[in-house]
Amino acid sequence: MIEIPTVYLAVLAALFLSVLMAMIRVIKGPTAPDRIVGLDTINTIVIVGMVIFGFAVKSVIYIDVAIVYAFLSFISTLFIAKYLEGGEF
Amino acid sequence: MWFDYLIYVFLGVGVFFNLLAGVGLLRFPDVYTRLHAGTKCTTFGSIFIVGSVILLGLKMWIFDTNPAVNSPDVLAIHAAIALVAILLTNPTGAHALARAAHRSGVKPAQAIVDDLDKKTVKKKKTSKKGEK
Numbered sequence: 001m002i003e004i005p006t007v008y009l010a011v012l013a014a015l016f017l018s019v020l021m022a023m024i025r026v027i028k029g030p031t032a033p034d035r036i037v038g039l040d041t042i043n044t045i046v047i048v049g050m051v052i053f054g055f056a057v058k059s060v061i062y063i064d065v066a067i068v069y070a071f072l073s074f075i076s077t078l079f080i081a082k083y084l085e086g087g088e089f
Numbered sequence: 090m091w092f093d094y095l096i097y098v099f100l101g102v103g104v105f106f107n108l109l110a111g112v113g114l115l116r117f118p119d120v121y122t123r124l125h126a127g128t129k130c131t132t133f134g135s136i137f138i139v140g141s142v143i144l145l146g147l148k149m150w151i152f153d154t155n156p157a158v159n160s161p162d163v164l165a166i167h168a169a170i171a172l173v174a175i176l177l178t179n180p181t182g183a184h185a186l187a188r189a190a191h192r193s194g195v196k197p198a199q200a201i202v203d204d205l206d207k208k209t210v211k212k213k214k215t216s217k218k219g220e221k
């Protein structure tokens with residue numbers, strides 16, 4: 001059983017609430033850039049949540065995963081922006 | 090100890106700004122203002138939350154003789170690298186998204202004059218003529 005201190009559990013719950021609000025924007029966004037903005041916000045909040053979770057369960061591997069996730073989400077955002085712009089790769 | 094209260098204040102500020110990012114995404118009228126809320130607030134909030142983790146790791150490394158984490162210095166350094174990754178990638182991605190939204194024809198809400206419009210249209214026309 002994983003034991004997480006109450007403070008970090010509250011922080012993770014608040015971050016999850018923020019992810020839910022961004023997800024509402026992803027679902028009902030009128031245009032395509034709206035949805036991508038919501039996805040970008042969700043990516044950043046998930047990175048922060050990974051760092052907090054890795055500290056709360058006392059293992060460094062989650063923070064390493066968060067670093068790799070940051071760069072992968074950055075590359076995916078750049079490619080989607082290039083696709084919306086209609087440019088050539 | 091006052092150091093623990095400092096860490097709690099950092100966590101509170103970070104969580105508050107991340108929640109503001111969600112509220113701003115829901116409430117703002119068009120893409121550019123939503124980008125403003127969704128990127129700036131999360132960058133500022135993640136500075137404070139990851140900063141509190143760095144401070145806790147440094148505190149364990151310096152003061153605690155028998156720390157709860159196996160190697161708190163490694164934890165602090167990796168959290169700092171994650172913070173640098175967020176600080177490098179988040180504004181760059183937001184800039185690319187705003188540029189792509191403007192080029193794909195999304196207008197700002199309630200805008201009367203769009204100063205960037207003529208410049209981008211001119212650029213497109215000249216580049217097409219140059220290609221032909």
